Amino acid sequence: MPATRPHLDRDLKRKQILDAAEYLLLRSGYEATTMARVAGRAGVANNAVYWYFPSKDELLAAVLRRRQEQALARLPTSVATAVEEQILAMLAQLDEVANLTATVHERAEHSTAVAEMHEAFHSAADGLLRRLFRDAGLDETDASQAAKVMMALIEGIHLHERSRDSAARDDLVLWTLQRLAPNRPTADAQALPAASTTAMN
Amino acid sequence: MPATRPHLDRDLKRKQILDAAEYLLLRSGYEATTMARVAGRAGVANNAVYWYFPSKDELLAAVLRRRQEQALARLPTSVATAVEEQILAMLAQLDEVANLTATVHERAEHSTAVAEMHEAFHSAADGLLRRLFRDAGLDETDASQAAKVMMALIEGIHLHERSRDSAARDDLVLWTLQRLAPNRPTADAQALPAASTTAMN
């Protein structure tokens, strides 16, 4: 009988390719990250990548899926943390992949793999945000709306590379947060009542 | 001496190519809109397009620039119109090019033509929105923040094709508007009863 050769160091090679792809994608973007460059950086032949990932889009999806898992594990374990802090932590995490925001949405229109990864991401993020807004005192309906707004806001911000000014970006998110969930339980600073139109900045 | 031949029907041909490109881009997206298909639809040879537009990205930029001009001319001439109505009109305009949102931001990273067009668009839109929020009673600082939020929100929404449910999309924008500019002068009752509590998708 034949010998079914085990998958050897498949996982290791796979990881090396993922690392190479992530490195290149985050620095050079999708287009400049050719499969040849990924292979070169991972130390394999040009087309060996296709043995591990069926297409460039699946590779992109795999890179982002891995990042998402890592990011989720690294987020503050809520409960005790202030809502602002949690949202800013989320923003910071997504910041690192900001220059892939446009790419992901563009590729999701062509690749079901990217679309599914993206869908899963949004599902997770939406759940997280909804819970945050519930904790901040919104009812289920408002929390759902606020979560959608916050997600769209973050993605909209990340579409523009020029938002390199992270302070202004954080400011914008906090400014919005204050208006979407004005009366939070946490008595940090003054949660100004909706009547007052004065800005906080 | 030579005869400097005038530009003949340059503008007409240019318009035909723009029309063909717009038709294809809005329906099939950037990738499926090959220069060959644009040329075919416009009734010229494959590479004749390059006589009128130096590159595919410049063609994309030209298409969107033209649309922007048309859209600006078609927007309600403000003043008397309610803020909600104006924002929704803007949203509806952008809706028609929603499936190019991701593409534009992706291409802007590679093409200065697209980047400049996009920059001009944002400048115009930001001015418009800032004025709207000023009219709605916000001070300059808040109006500037609100304009940024609203723009990011709209782009964030348009990133996702699934927001085909325009009612839910309008709902989300109005819900946000109410929180960003709560005490508006216009006493058109509440154009948005908070009762529109239905969640979307």
Added chain:
DNA sequence: GCATTCTCTTGACTTTCGATCAAGACCGAT
């Protein structure tokens, strides 16, 4: 009329990149 000179058109070509294929190298089990 007719050649000149510029505007525009075209088919053929180059280059780049994602993806495929056939052939074989490697290795573990029998």
Added chain:
DNA sequence: ATCGGTCTTGATCGAAAGTCAAGAGAATGC
């Protein structure tokens, strides 16, 4: 040692953006 599956590779394809050289067409100067 040999068989069969796992992996690797060089060669190659197909599509699409963009280039090039040659030429068609028309308006002006003669």
